[in-house]
Amino acid sequence: MRAFVTGAAGFIGSTLVDRLLAEGHQVTGFDNFSTGLREFLAGALANPRFHLVAGDLLDLDAVKRAIGDADFVFHLAANADVRFGPENPRRDLDQNTIATWNVLEAMRAGRARRIAFSSTGSVYGEPDVFPTPETAPFPVQTSLYGASKVAAEGLITAYSAAFEFQAYIFRFVSILGERYTHGHVFDFYRQLLAHPERLDILGNGRQRKSYLYVQDCISAILTAAAHAKEPVNIFNLGADHYCEVNDSIGWITAALGLAPERHYAGGDRGWIGDSPFIFLDCTRMRSLGWTPQLTVEQGIVRTLEFLRDNPWVLEKRR
Amino acid sequence: MRAFVTGAAGFIGSTLVDRLLAEGHQVTGFDNFSTGLREFLAGALANPRFHLVAGDLLDLDAVKRAIGDADFVFHLAANADVRFGPENPRRDLDQNTIATWNVLEAMRAGRARRIAFSSTGSVYGEPDVFPTPETAPFPVQTSLYGASKVAAEGLITAYSAAFEFQAYIFRFVSILGERYTHGHVFDFYRQLLAHPERLDILGNGRQRKSYLYVQDCISAILTAAAHAKEPVNIFNLGADHYCEVNDSIGWITAALGLAPERHYAGGDRGWIGDSPFIFLDCTRMRSLGWTPQLTVEQGIVRTLEFLRDNPWVLEKRR
Numbered sequence: 001m002r003a004f005v006t007g008a009a010g011f012i013g014s015t016l017v018d019r020l021l022a023e024g025h026q027v028t029g030f031d032n033f034s035t036g037l038r039e040f041l042a043g044a045l046a047n048p049r050f051h052l053v054a055g056d057l058l059d060l061d062a063v064k065r066a067i068g069d070a071d072f073v074f075h076l077a078a079n080a081d082v083r084f085g086p087e088n089p090r091r092d093l094d095q096n097t098i099a100t101w102n103v104l105e106a107m108r109a110g111r112a113r114r115i116a117f118s119s120t121g122s123v124y125g126e127p128d129v130f131p132t133p134e135t136a137p138f139p140v141q142t143s144l145y146g147a148s149k150v151a152a153e154g155l156i157t158a159y160s161a162a163f164e165f166q167a168y169i170f171r172f173v174s175i176l177g178e179r180y181t182h183g184h185v186f187d188f189y190r191q192l193l194a195h196p197e198r199l200d201i202l203g204n205g206r207q208r209k210s211y212l213y214v215q216d217c218i219s220a221i222l223t224a225a226a227h228a229k230e231p232v233n234i235f236n237l238g239a240d241h242y243c244e245v246n247d248s249i250g251w252i253t254a255a256l257g258l259a260p261e262r263h264y265a266g267g268d269r270g271w272i273g274d275s276p277f278i279f280l281d282c283t284r285m286r287s288l289g290w291t292p293q294l295t296v297e298q299g300i301v302r303t304l305e306f307l308r309d310n311p312w313v314l315e316k317r318r
Numbered sequence: 319m320r321a322f323v324t325g326a327a328g329f330i331g332s333t334l335v336d337r338l339l340a341e342g343h344q345v346t347g348f349d350n351f352s353t354g355l356r357e358f359l360a361g362a363l364a365n366p367r368f369h370l371v372a373g374d375l376l377d378l379d380a381v382k383r384a385i386g387d388a389d390f391v392f393h394l395a396a397n398a399d400v401r402f403g404p405e406n407p408r409r410d411l412d413q414n415t416i417a418t419w420n421v422l423e424a425m426r427a428g429r430a431r432r433i434a435f436s437s438t439g440s441v442y443g444e445p446d447v448f449p450t451p452e453t454a455p456f457p458v459q460t461s462l463y464g465a466s467k468v469a470a471e472g473l474i475t476a477y478s479a480a481f482e483f484q485a486y487i488f489r490f491v492s493i494l495g496e497r498y499t500h501g502h503v504f505d506f507y508r509q510l511l512a513h514p515e516r517l518d519i520l521g522n523g524r525q526r527k528s529y530l531y532v533q534d535c536i537s538a539i540l541t542a543a544a545h546a547k548e549p550v551n552i553f554n555l556g557a558d559h560y561c562e563v564n565d566s567i568g569w570i571t572a573a574l575g576l577a578p579e580r581h582y583a584g585g586d587r588g589w590i591g592d593s594p595f596i597f598l599d600c601t602r603m604r605s606l607g608w609t610p611q612l613t614v615e616q617g618i619v620r621t622l623e624f625l626r627d628n629p630w631v632l633e634k635r636r
Binding site: 101104105135137139144146150151159232 | 460
């Protein structure tokens with residue numbers, strides 16, 4: 001395929017780029033480097049089948065030019081900082097919803113008619129059903145991030161109906177692994193580097209979350225793109241188990257050989273719009289033959305190893 | 319209350335303005351007159367408790383100025399032309415999603431913390447459950463219009479979570495009655511005025527739809543605003559029955575004393591994104607004591623009487 005990957009320099013995007021190149025595809029990467037890191041593309045940039053375009057998705061003409069004759073778009077670029085919606089309520093609208101509209105318009109102007117999109121389990125708001133299936137009751141959005149992603153999903157499926165696009169929508173839990181640059185493992189690791197004896201925790205630590213290892217995430221995307229044939233294909237992506245934030249802290253501190261004093265901010269969620277329980281039913285994705293290779297604990301340990309081996313990433317994120 | 323009504327010169331908006339004034343409230347109406355008609359506000363403009371601001375919701379500063387010290391926002395302004403999304407795929411995004419974000423930002427900058435919003439049964443896409451409840455399975459959007467409205471719903475409920483707004487979201491079927499200026503009754507009536515012997519019909523005429531009389535719609539909105547107390551209150555609004563387009567044609571032609579030859583475009587839907595069956599479960603709204611006063615047939619006849627008595631409306635819409 002001739003793939004166009006937005007957010008190509010990001011955690012998940014750059015990992016996808018490497019996998020697509022390894023499978024022999026042509027890949028154009030697009031990134032505005034607002035959070036993406038050029039270092040993650042070092043391998044790709046040495047490959048003649050990779051082409052990098054620095055540009056912003058809010059510049060529709062730039063997207064149209066960059067997309068060229070691509071036939072499959074992997075739209076991963078996003079504001080993925082879930083927590084700060086209320087401080088900057090335009091950002092999710094711009095970077096997630098309007099940016100997605102620009103991607104769809106660039107596709108319509110060009111040849112690409114297939115799109116894979118990184119949505120989020122946050123679109124379920126605070127569901128009543130666990131594990132939560134793709135057909136859960138019509139959700140009420142509780143975060144600006146979730147709202148911006150469900151809006152993007154709606155644009156994509158409406159374009160599918162109007163212009164015969166084929167859509168692959170993936171509702172992710174939090175993703176972990178090599179090149180991970182933000183999230184609770186990152187925050188805890190950075191705290192413990194600075195003061196190994198103390199750990200500050202948002203909420204009461206009882207929030208239940210599921211996580212997925214990045215290579216398992218990419219395998220699911222590529223499996224679905226190869227085998228799911230509907231005009232609109234929507235998949236939850238997560239592990240088949242969850243942990244408490246406290247479990248995660250136990251694994252992190254054990255891996256680091258630390259026993260910090262835990263200080264809880266309190267409350268049953270970490271921030272406004274935080275969902276205290278995220279656990280997705282991934283039966284639909286598993287029915288295509290996909291199985292995650294790492295447990296949540298193994299993914300967390302792998303993430304810590306990456307952070308320990310790549311201190312420059314923490315420097316970049318200061 | 320001090321009400322701020324967007325789309326105040328529209329069909330539903332102007333009817334709401336009149337009802338709010340009759341109940342003794344202060345009302346500021348906001349409209350860009352892209353489809354609204356100043357004539358509909360003739361009565362309101364004679365009332366010292368009414369203030370009209372001509373402006374566009376895409377101009378955030380104008381909205382912030384106009385909203386003043388309002389304490390309740392009725393956000394009815396929208397692109398309501400469901401059919402032409404694919405011809406102009408930016409319009410629904412701008413006029414329904416981004417405009418709603420501007421309304422929310424203007425509220426945040428001011429004092430208003432309560433908002434009623436005109437969403438649509440189209441947000442259910444093509445549901446499997448009829449009548450369709452508010453808790454239907456997570457829908458897949460099939461029209462740019464539905465996508466833009468579900469996006470606006472998400473913004474409103476996320477603002478409710480982030481900024482303690484109280485939200486009233488109404489998922490309307492098509493609304494009929496006095497001041498109706500677009501939709502199938504309008505189209506059919508105009509055709510029959512021009513050529514009483516022939517009627518062209520989109521689709522096969524078997525599409526099943528429900529309609530609601532505009533005064534019943536306004537009564538529901540005001541009942542919910544008075545009695546529903548949750549932070550987020552979502553209600554379907556429709557009649558407790560539906561009709562086929564062919565039934566509607568029978569009532570229209572009988573009321574006009576005509577027997578036109580019917581020419582069907584064919585297919586099970588009128589246009590791309592048309593939902594062949596819309597029938598909403600309104601149990602939740604009825605549980606607050608609301609009951610529609612007119613049947614679908616009575617609403618259609620009332621609409622025809624309005625169009626017959628107000629030929630200037632057809633002139634305006636040429």
